Amino acid sequence: xxxxxxxxxxxxxxxxxxxxxxxxAHPTSPTSxxxxxxxxxxxxxxxxxEIKTVAFTSAxxxxxxxxxxxxxxxxxxxxxxxVLFIDADMRRPTIHKTFGLSNRQGLTTILSSHDSQIxxxxxxxxxxxxxxxxxxxxxxxxxxxxxxxxxxxxTFVQSVRNAYDIVVLDVPPILEVPDTQxxxxxxxxxxxxxxxxxxxxDDVARTVDMLRLSKTNILGYVMNDHKGKNSGYGYGYGYGYxxxx
Ligand SMILES: Nc1ncnc2c1ncn2[C@@H]1O[C@H](COP(=O)(O)OP(=O)(O)OP(=O)(O)O)[C@@H](O)[C@H]1O
Ligand SMILES: [Mg+2]
Numbered sequence: 001x002x003x004x005x006x007x008x009x010x011x012x013x014x015x016x017x018x019x020x021x022x023x024x025a026h027p028t029s030p031t032s033x034x035x036x037x038x039x040x041x042x043x044x045x046x047x048x049x050e051i052k053t054v055a056f057t058s059a060x061x062x063x064x065x066x067x068x069x070x071x072x073x074x075x076x077x078x079x080x081x082x083v084l085f086i087d088a089d090m091r092r093p094t095i096h097k098t099f100g101l102s103n104r105q106g107l108t109t110i111l112s113s114h115d116s117q118i119x120x121x122x123x124x125x126x127x128x129x130x131x132x133x134x135x136x137x138x139x140x141x142x143x144x145x146x147x148x149x150x151x152x153x154x155t156f157v158q159s160v161r162n163a164y165d166i167v168v169l170d171v172p173p174i175l176e177v178p179d180t181q182x183x184x185x186x187x188x189x190x191x192x193x194x195x196x197x198x199x200x201x202d203d204v205a206r207t208v209d210m211l212r213l214s215k216t217n218i219l220g221y222v223m224n225d226h227k228g229k230n231s232g233y234g235y236g237y238g239y240g241y242x243x244x245x
Contacts, residue, residue, distance in 0.1 A: 007208040010061050010062050011062055012225040014066050014067070014094045014097070015092050015093070015094055015097065016093070016097065016114075017097055017166060018094055018095075018096075018097030018098030018100075019066045019067040019070050019071075019094055019098050020067065020101070021070060021071060021074060021098065022035070022071055023035050023036075023071045023074040023075050023078065024074060024129065025220075027078070028143050032071075032075070035068075035071045035072050035074075035075050036075050038068070038072050038075075038222055039072055039075045039076055039079070040193075041219075041220065042072075042189070042191065042219055042220075045189065045219045045220070049217070050188065050190065051166075051188040051189045051219070052161050052162075052164070052165070052166055052167060052188055053157055053161055053166075053167045053169070053186075053188045053189075054166065054167070054168055054169070054187060054188060054189045054190065054191065054219070055069075055168070055169040055170070055171045055183070055184060055186045055189075055190050055191070055194060056068055056072070056168075056169075056170065056190070056191045056192075056193055056222070057170070057171045057172070057173060057174055057180055057184065057190060057193065057207075058173045058174070058193040058194065058195070058199065058207075059173055059174060059175045059192075059194075059199055059200075059203040059204060059206070059207040060173050060175055060176060060199065060203065061092065061176060061223065062195075062198075063173070063175050063193050063194065063199055064172050064193050064195050064222075064224035064225065065089070065170060065171075065173070065193050066089070066092075066094040066095070066098075066170050067148045067224070068191075068193050068224060069085075069168060069170040070085070070094075070095065070098055070170070071131065073167070073168040074129060074132065075131065076115065076131075076132075076165070076166050076168070077127075077129050077131040077148040078129070078130075078133035079167060080131060080132075081131060081160070081165040082131050082133075082164050082165045082166075082168075082170070083131055083132045083133065083164060083165065083166050083168060084124065084133050084134075084135065084160055084163070084164040084166075084167045085127070085132060085133070085134050085135070085168050085169075085170075086107060086134075086135045086167065086168070086169045086170070087106065087107065087109060087134075087135065087136050087137040087169075087170050088137070088148060088152065088153075088170060088171045088172075088183070089137065089170050089171055089172045090107070090108060090137045090138075090140055090141065090144035090147065090148070090172075091140070091144055091145075091172055092172075092175065093136065093137035093140070094170070095134060095136055095137070095170060096134075096136040096137070099125075099127050099128060099134055099180060100128075101125050101127075101134060101136055102125075102136070103137060103138065103139070104138075104139070105123055105136075105138050105139075106123060106135055106136035106137050106138030106139075107135055107136070107138050107156075108137060108138030108140070108141050108144075108147060108210075109123060109138045109139070109220050110123055110135075110138070110156060111147045111152050111153055111156065112133050112141065112147070118178045120159070120160065121157075123135060123138075124211040133164075139184075144172075144177075145172070145177045145178075145179035145180075146179065148171070148172070148177070148179050148180060148182070148183050149179035149180075149181075149182035149183060154183070154186045156184065157183075157187070158186075169183075169187070171183060171184070174207045174210055174211065175203060175206060175207060175210075178210070181210055181211065181214040181216065181229055182214065184211060184214065184216040185215050185216045187216070187217070188217065189217045189218075189219040190211065190216050190217065190219060191218075191219050191220060191221065191222055192204070192207065192208070192211075192218065192220070192221040192222070193221070193222050193224050194221050194222070194223055194224065195224045195225050195226065196223055196225045196226050196227060197225065197227070198225070204221075209239075211243055
């Protein structure tokens, strides 16, 4: 396209600096309360079907996946749950920056290793928050989306499922990296992040259709940047869970 250069470049803020952990900096703020409500809603969805592996995604990039995922993961850890937080967004990884960790090795190292005796715990790092362990993305490979949808990825997630109370994944956006669909279908549940004023309704519908096609268990959606609930920190979260979304 001749005018592609003219388009606004996506922000690299989260990739360069990590996301804002409001639940750590301002645990009693209304926004942190919103994150706890999202956590509680997911817990309620666990009644018939235990939810131990959960990912957050969106239709497109920069809709708030990493911000929402990291903060909800923190609320689980602060509640006393043993959490493994995995950066499975290899195209725009942020978790190592958010928690100030090395990303020399991580998920991609595990997935591309041919060593059957590989010790997973050597790749998992402490977050600095009690109960919360981190697996960073690792070096960005040439084929990130293929790794995500690989059988190896599925086997890996299942292998850590029982070692933690909850495994939370930050994954790429569905309409931009369709391979996310394959991974999502193997998880206990997926939450869709929708950014108010940015995500188009027809893109949400397309995303939901794709996830349904792969038989992903859609737990609900988080309305990010919800104008009616601005808390003073520049963030506001609405949430909602309906069976036909
Ligand atoms: N509610 C909000 N209010 C204001 N800024 C926000 C809000 N949510 C996210 N942001 C900002 O928007 C940018 C993108 O957020 P974030 O990195 O969480 O999105 P993402 O969907 O993970 O993006 P990517 O596609 O790059 O992975 C960041 O600069 C973040 O600080
Ligand atoms: Mg992100």
